[in-house]
Amino acid sequence: MYMKEIYTDSTPSTLHTFIQQNPLGVLTTAIPSSTHPLLQSTHIPWVLDIPPPSTADNSNAVKLRGHIARANPQCAAILDSLATQPESILPTEVLILFTSPYHSYITPHFYTTTKPLTGKVAPTWNYAAVQVYGRARIYNPRSEGELGEQASMFLDTQLRDLSAHCEGEIMGYTTTGTRDTHTHNNPEEKPCPRAWTVDEAPDAYINILKKNIIGIEVTVTRMDGKFKMSQERGEGDREGVLKGLDGMGGDVARGVAGMRWTQNRVPPPASEDARPRHPTFGFVVTLAGPARVPQKQQPKGLKADIGAGLTQDGLLLKKLRNRPRRSDRARLSSSPISPCPSCASHGRLLIPDPSFLHRPYKKLRTPKLPWQVPAPKLRETGNHHSNTMKSTTLLSLAWAAQSAYSLSIHERDEPATLQFNFERRQIADRSRRKRSTASADLVNLATNLGYTMNLTLGTPGQEVSVTLDTGSSDLWVNGANSSVCPCTDYGSYNSSASSTYTFVNDEFYIQYVDGSEATGDYVNDTLKFSNVTLTNFQFAVAYDGDSEEGVLGIGYASNEASQATVGGGEYTNFPEALVDQGAINWPAYSLWLDDLDEGKGTILFGGVNTAKYYGSLQTLPIVSIEDMYVEFAVNLTAVHLEKNGNSVSVNNSATQFPIPAVLDSGTALTYIPTSAAASIYEAVGAQYLSEYGYGVIECDVKDEDFTFLFDFGSFNMSVDISEMILEASSDMTDMNVCTFGLAVIENEALLGDTFLRSAYVVYDLGNNEISLAKANFNPGEDHVLEIGTGSDAVPKATGATATGAAATSTASSDKSDKESSATVPRSQIVSLVAGVLVGVFLVL
Template identity: 95%
Template structure:
C-alpha cells in the first residue's frame, strides 16, 4: 500500500454482483505456491513514523514467490502483495543491488524487452522509495507465459527485493495513475491473455508454523476453508475502487469462551479495514487495542511501532473475533504471537501480532493466516471463510461471472466450531479516545536487549 492512500476520505459501500462459482472438469485457474521468509518490511515503512526498528525477524517476514522475466529468462524473487498493484523488480544496476538473494533484471540481455516510460515512482512514509522505468517483456511462471507484459524496473531504491502487487490498476504507482493512465497489471493480464476468465483470486496462507501458502487465480479451493464463504462489498473512495477495504464493525476478545471487555465505544465503527498480504502485522485503533494489550499482558513499544508479549501466552486460550456486521472471523492468539530473535525468544519475549493505528484498520498476515480470502476485482467484493489448516484433497471451483451468491460454495466440515458466527453491529460512539496502550514490566527488559544488540553491531 502506497503512502498516497486515500483511506481517510469518505467511504461509500457499493456492490453490483456476487461471485459465481462453477464446477468444471478443467477449470481455468492458475495456482502459485509461495513461502514465508525474511524480506524488507515495506508495509511497516509505509505505516510507521518510528525512526528505527527493533532488531526483529518477526515483522520482516513476508510471502515470496519466484518469476522469470525476459528472453532468455532472468529469475527474480518477489513479495506477494495484495496492498499494491505493480510488479516491480530491481534493475541490474540498481542502487539497492547487488541483489544476490532476490535476483535482478537486465533489459539489455532480453531480446523481447521494450521501453514504455519512466513514470514508475513509489514512496513510503519514512521517505524510502523506488523509482525507475516501466517496460514490456515476457513473464513466465509455472507453465504460463504472459507476453508484452508491463512491469517496473527500479534503478533507485532501498530494497533488494521487488514486489508482485495484485491490487486494483487504479492503485498503480505510475505518476499518471489514480483515475487515468492505468495499464493492464497482473490480474488483468491473466484475463486478457486467456489464463483465467475473471479478475479474481483466493488466498490461503496456512498456519504460522508451516510458513507457506497458495494463491489461486480464477478459482476457489473448497478443501482449504470451513463452512461457506461470506461476501462483503469493497468500499470505494469517491466512487473509485482503490484498495481492498471492507467495513470492520468491532474487535472482540474471548478467554476460555468468555468475553473479555474491549473498548470499542471510543472508535467510530464501522471503519475501513484493508486486507493486505504485504503487511506482517494487524493494526486496529488504539482505543480497542489498549484493552486487548492489558488483557493479554502485552507491551506496546511506541518507538518501534509494535508490541511485545510473553511467548508463553500463545498457550493461553484467548481468541480474537473480528466483526464484519452479520458475521465474525476468529483468530487464535497462537497466530498472533511471533518469535523474534533467538535471544529474545529465550527470554520469553515475542512480537505481538496486533498493533495500533488510528481511524482505520489494516488486516495483515496475522489475521489473514486464519482466513480463506477471495478477492473479486470484477465485482468489487471480498469473500471470507475460516481457513482449514489441515486440508484434504483439493476441490477447485472456477470463478465465473454472474449473480450467483458466494455462500453456495461450501467448504469442509469442521467439528469444533463454525466458520463464521452471527453477531450484532459493533458499538458506536462519538466520543474521542483517551486510551493509551499500556507498557508492562517487560518493556525495560526489551530495551536492554535492543541496546545490547546495537552495541554488538
C-alpha cells in the same frame, strides 16, 4: 554568494518583494552524519512572514515557512539531527537561495562600445538572486502530544498561505474567477479558473499529505540580494546588452533585457507592446513585447537544463516531478497549462500547488487510511514495505463497464485457474540498515518476512523472486545494473539480454510510507510462470532504490504508481493481463497463507479451493470512496476477545466503530483503534512500545485460550492468539519476550498477515467484493472451483449469518508441543527490552 558591492542590495523591501515573487528557493543544510551526505539541497516553495515595523524582538523577526517531503533524504538527515535537539531547532544555520527566472549569458559582442575600442571584454552571465541565512525550527506531525498538534496546525497554515499566494500572485487568479488585472496588467476581465484553496481537497487527503511532510520555519539572521545586470559597464555597453538580449527574442532573454538596476535611474524603454512582468523591486522588469513563436517552429522534445519550454503564449516552466537520487529531467511543453488565453499569456513562472510538489507519488484520496499510524516500525515484507498500508488509493474501477454480479463459482473438468505456491522467507530490512543502531532489529526479526514467489521475465527467461502484495498494483523488479544490486538472492532483469524487450517510458517512481522507494523505467516484455505466458506485459524496472527484491502488486489497476505521474494513467496490470490473455475468466483470486509455523501459502487466480476453508464463504462489499473503489477495505464493526470461551470486555467505542478495514497481505501486523486495543493489551498482559509502534508480550501467552473475534456485522472471523504472537530475535525469545501481532492505529483498521493467516480470502476485483471463510490449516485433497461471471450464489453457501457460526469454526492443528522457555513477569517486559538494547549499543 560572492557579494560584490556594485551588485548588492540589502534593502529589506526589495528583498522581500523578490522572494514573494520568486518563492521557489533552494534549501541547503550542512548536517554531519554517517549515513547522509554533509551537504544536501532541495527546491522548496516558501511563504515569507514580515513582522510589523513596530516590532523588533526576535520573536517577530522575518521568517520563512516551508515544507519538505518525508521521503527526501535531506528530511531524514534533518530528523536524525534533532534526536539531541529537544527544541526541534537545527544545530547549524541553513541557507536558502532564491533566483529569478530571468537570467542570460552575455556575449562580448553585446559590448558595442568597449569591444571595438580596446577588445578588453569577456563573457559573463546576468542574473538576480537573494540568499537567506537563518535558524530552522522543524515541525514534525508525527511527534507525540503537543508537539504533534503544533506541527499539524503549522502545516495547515503553511499549505493554505502558500496556495493562496501562488494562486493569487503567480497565477493571478481571484476568488471571483476573473483575472487580477492589477497584478497582470490585463485591462480585460476574461473568465479564468477561480483561485484554488486547500478546503477544496478532501480533509483526509490533506491529512495524509501532512503525515508525509515536515514543516520548516526559518528565522532569518541575514539576507542579501545580488542583482547582476551589467551595471558595472558604461552606458554604451549597457545599451548594447539591452539591444542584444532584446534581439534574441523569447521571454527569458527579453526579461533579462528589461531588468534595470534602480541605481542607474534609467527608465525602461517605452513601447506600445511593453508589458511589465513584475512590479518594480530593486530593478525594473519589462518586456519589449510578448514572445511569439510560430507554431511550426515550436521546439518539440527539446531538453533544457532549466526545464523550460517556449510556447506561443510565452514562458512556461513546469516541474514534472521530484525524483530523488536520479538526474534531473526537463521537459518542454508545447501547449499552455492554463485553460484560457489571457491566463496563459502573462508570461510568468508557473509553480504547481504544494499538494502537487510534495504529494506522495502514490495518490491518496481515501479517508482515514492506515498511513496515519504513528510511525510503526515493523514490516513483514521487509525492504520495500512498511507495516502500514503501502498502496495508492486513487482508484477508478477497471471493470466498471461490466455488470456487477455476486461471486459465482463453477465446477469444471478443467477450470480456468492458476495456482501459485509461495513461501515466507527472511528479508533484510532496508529502512533500518542505514540506521546507526541495531535496536530495531532485536524486536523486529519476526516481521522482516515476506511471501515471495518466482517469475521469469524476458526471452530467454530471467528468473526473479518478488514479494506478493495485495496492497499495491505494479510488478517491479531490479535492473541488472541497479544501485542496490548484485541482487543474488532475488535475481534481476537485464533488458539488453532479452530479445522481446521494448521500452515504454522512464516515469516509474513508487514510494512507500516508510520512505522506501524505487525509480526506473516502464517496459514491455514476456512474463512466464507455471504454464502461462503473458506477452508484451508491462512492468517496471528499478535502477535506483532501497530494496534488493521486487514486488508483485495485484490490486486495482487504478492503484498503479503511474497514476501519480504527470500525464500518467492506467495500464493493464497482472490480474487484468491474466484475463485479457485468456489465462482466467474473471479478475479475482483467493489467498491462503497457512498458519504461522508453516511459512508457506498459495494464491489461486480465477478460482477458489474449497479444501482450504471451513464452512461457506461470507461475501462483503468493498467500501467505495466517492463512488470509487480505492482499496480492499470492508466495514469492521467491532473486535471482541474471549478467554476460555467467555467474553472479555473490550471497549469498542461508538466513536471509533464501525470503520473501514483494509485487507493487505503486504502488512505484517493487524492494526485496530486505540479504544479496543487498550482493552485487549490489558487483558492479555501485553506492553505497547510507542517508540517502535507495536507491542511486546510474553511468548508463552500463545498457549493460553484467548480468541479474537473480528465482527463484520453479519458474521465474525476468529483468530487464535497463537497467530498473534511472533517470535522476535533469539535473545528476546530466550527471555520469553515476543512481538504482539496487534498494534494501534487511529480511526481505521488494517488487517495484515496476523489476521489473514486465519482466513481464506477471495479478492474479487470485478465485482468489488471480498469473501471470507475460516482457513483450514490441514486441508485434504484440493477441490478447485472456477470463479465465473454469472449471478449465481456461491455453491454450498448459506450466506452471512448473524451468529457467524460457519465463519468462526476453529481449525484443529497438529502442532507439536514446544518446551517452555524461562518466563519473565509481565511487569519486567519493557525494562528487559530496554536492557537488551543498551547491551547492544555497548557492543557497537
